[in-house]
Structures are given as C-alpha cells and as structure tokens.
Amino acid sequence: MDQNQTPSATITIDQNQTSSTTTTMDQNQTPSTTTTMDQNQTSSTSVVNPLILGLKPLIVPLVIRFITFIFLLVSLIVIATNSFDAFDIYGFPIKVESTDIHVYRYMISADVIGMAYILLLFVLTIFQVKSGSPIDGGLAYFEFYGDKVILFLLATGAAAGLGLTVEYNRLMDKDNTTEDIQNFINIANASASLLLLGSISSAISSVFSSLNLPKRSSS
Template structure:
C-alpha cells in the first residue's frame, strides 16, 4: 500500500512541477518563467522522476513475488538499501523545494516591481505543493 501511495505522490509531483510556469508582467515587459529556470525545482523534478522509476520497479518486484510466492535474498537488500537511498534523495528534493520557494518569492516581491503578485503567488504555491507531495512520498518510502 505504501508503494502505491509513493507512486501516486510522485506522479502528482511530476505533474505539478512540469506544468509550473507563469508569465510575469513588470512595467509593461512580460517574460515567461518556467520551473526549469530554478535549479532547485530541477533537482525536485529529477528526484521525483528517479523516485518514481524506483517505486514502479519495486512495485513490479512486489507483484511478481506475490505471484510466485518466493523472495530472494537480493530483493531484501535491494528493498533496504534502495529505500534508504531513494528516500533521502526524495527528502532532500522536498527540502530544496520548500527553501527555494520561500526565498525566491520574497526576492521576487522585493526586487521586481510587479503589476500584480498573483502570478508569483501561483508559481511558488505550486512549488510548495509539489514539495509537500515529495515530503509525503518520503514518508511512504521511509515507512
């Protein structure tokens, strides 16, 4: 059950991040801002993709073990060490997302004169949402 939840949270993270872009208008100039423009969001996206691949592979192994009713010693080690490594990767991705969302939002609002703060709020709220989903995925992996 935890693996299925992990996959669900990671899919939601990938969807939120990949659609996270906004057009900012400042003093008549407009520019498009994507999640790819922020290194921490790229790291979050990479952590989510790697975690998703790992979770899907582990889900496949779990289903095949249930079908054959056998478990090799290799799978025990893969479960233990793989879950540790991937969960730490996902946790650091989540932490990076929370930190950069807070810092960049304050910086944008302080340095750039915007006609409206709604696009900035929307962009970084999605960053917070995807970081939250990564954090939930970490809890499911660590479980």
C-alpha cells in the first residue's frame, strides 16, 4: 500500500506546481506588454493632438495665405525674368530688364516683401501652436496691422504696373512699336494682374485677422 500511494501524491504535486507556474508567467507577461503599447500610443497622440487641434480653426486663413503666396511667387518670376533687346543712342545692342524701370522695380519689391511676410507669419503661427499656447496678444496684433500694410503695398504695386501698361498702350504708336517691346509690356501686365489677385486674397486674409483680433486679444 505504501508503494501505491507515493507515486500518486508525487504526480499531484507536480501538476499543481506546473499549472501554478504557467499561470504566474502568463499573468506577469501580458500586462507588461499591454502597458508598453499604451504608453507609446499615449505619448505619440499627446504630441500630435495639440498641433492638429491648434491649427484646425486656422485652416481657412492659412489656405488663403498660401494662395496669396503662390500668386506673388508667380508674379515675381514673371516680372523678374522679363526683358527685351534694344539699342542705345550710339547704336550698340543693350538688354532692357524689368529692374531698369522704376514701376516694375516697385512691383518686385512688393512681391518680395509680401512673400517674406507670409512666410514669417507661417513660422510664428506654427511655432506658437506647437508650443501649446493660444494665438493671442502680440501675434494677433502683428497679424492685424501687418495685413493692412501688406494689402496697401500689394494693391499699389498692382495699380502702378497696370497703370503703366495702360498709359503705354494709349500713348505709343503701335505701328512704330517693335514686337519685343510689346511682348515685354504684355508680360509685365500679366505679372501686375497676378499681383492684383494676390492683393485681393490678401484683403480676404485681412478680414479674417480683423474678425479674430477681439477674440484673441481678450483671451
């Protein structure tokens, strides 16, 4: 009887130890893996959410500013590369460029200053949203007054370029005007038209900054 009882007891103990060991290992491993995944997901979400939530109400103004930037960039490329060949008073060939004419030089300055302002505003807006602070105070006033100045600059640049083209076509005799000069004037007129479109979209941005100023400055 002693020989029959001993093996059964031994088998029972081994089974209990094996099952308890297996249960303990499974319980210890599963929560640790789940905790690590939850921490990684939470940290990545906490980094992305403030930037997305901060930029969400600014999507429309930023898109309008981006459209303005495209208009100014194309206008700058067109007017900066515009030129024609002519002859000086001694009969030597010369190349007349847009920078030789004061009106077109003013247009180029308006394009460059407008693009620089939009890029600066992009950087300041994204930096402030990424830092987690609301867009208010100094940036709101900078955007409000900056839009007014840039709108005036772009509008006057477009008016000067278009006005010069109209006066040239009115005063000059087209029979004595060379094809190169006429093409130069037409290209400059296209650049001024793009600048005018940029001033219109800048005016829309100015409306948004005016509407948002009371809300942001009081927050």
